[in-house]
Amino acid sequence: MSVRELELDLDAFEGPFDLLLTLVLKEELGLAEVDVAGIVLAFVERLAEREELDLDACGEFLVLVAALLELKARGLFADGAELEDLEPEEAAEELARRLEEYRRIKAAAEWLGERLVAERDRFFRLGPAPLAPRGERRLAEQDPEALAAALRMLAAEPPEVSLSHLELRFPPVSQFLERFRALLGRRRRFDFDQEVAGLSRIEQAVAFLALLELRRSGEISLEQAAPFAPIRVARAVGGREEEEAWSARSA
């Protein structure tokens, strides 16, 4: 008996086994649609009709069906890598679970298909719903002049928008450098906060930059008792000595 000529009568396919294989390999028939159990059943039934066991045919059939099953199993995992990550037992379990799910969905689809045929005779009206009168709104008598006034307002040229608040004025850092140097020429120390009081935030920030600049060049030493406490600025007389003293204090 020839396995390849085995006549199949499945939901998705009717014809000889080798045509089914050809169609599957050419991807003209989705394996998901093919009921492999049905193929096995057809073969076993055919085998049962015969007097003696055809071992060659059985062997060939086993190989073909195993290949078909492997293809189908891989098809159930949309992402092949997903399957590779699992241990064989886990993969088998996962596969069994998905097959079971798929079988149920197939059964549900079958039920829907039968239902669709059974309910074919139901004709009903379809279409957009008639418009519903939603919340009636009553308007008081209006003066047409109000409408004209509103239109005139729309037609008027809008006032030019002022961008002055967007303009940031940065006084040059050098201005504060000179000012602080002059100040330290007259006095040994001064209080930064007192000095910049009354200036704008931007000016205060620039003044602070100037302070850092002076500190970097070693012209001054800085002292602050605590965060947010007044910053005391002193002329760096001895250079290093005073600087070390400042570091020690700040530490």
Add this chain to the structure above:
Amino acid sequence: MERPLRLISANPVDALARTLEALLVVASQPLSVDELAQAAGDEAERVETALGLLGERYREGRSGIVLEQVAGGWAFRGSREAAEACGRLFERPVERGLSQAALETLAVVAYMGPCSRPEVARWRGVAVDSVIAGLVERGLIAEAGREPGAGGAVRYRVTPLFERVFGLESLAALPRLEELGGDAEELRGRLEALAERRPA
């Protein structure tokens, strides 16, 4: 008997029933008891009584118009008796049936919905884009939000039209998934029967 006072006002449910009749004949989709009660300006309980009255009047074999409970509401449809005549003049929403792929996709969305294309593909094991597009076009499924997270995939659910086409009172009328698919048992049975016939 429970409400003897009601008996005095000469069968007011009849008037309510006539109002419901009018609402239902104008409607193009099923109306819920609440919608009917609101439109008729009456209590939901009395609306249900009136619907029972109408259901008796508009039923298969008695009337060409049949009142049915479908898609979470009440609606009129043509009687099955007149289906052939209706078919000559009108098209059904799903005239030519659905493919196996479409039925399976519909089953996944009906049972698992709302769910996205990747989810449906995972259940069916194959790409489903064109099938989904076809079902959306037929109005059997519709978009229902997105999966959580940025750029989440669009989810789909079945529509009231799906329930009407399949004649379902609601989605709860679908057979339970656990009870479906007994064919594996049947196959096993057939294989075992064959094995017994053929001693090893």
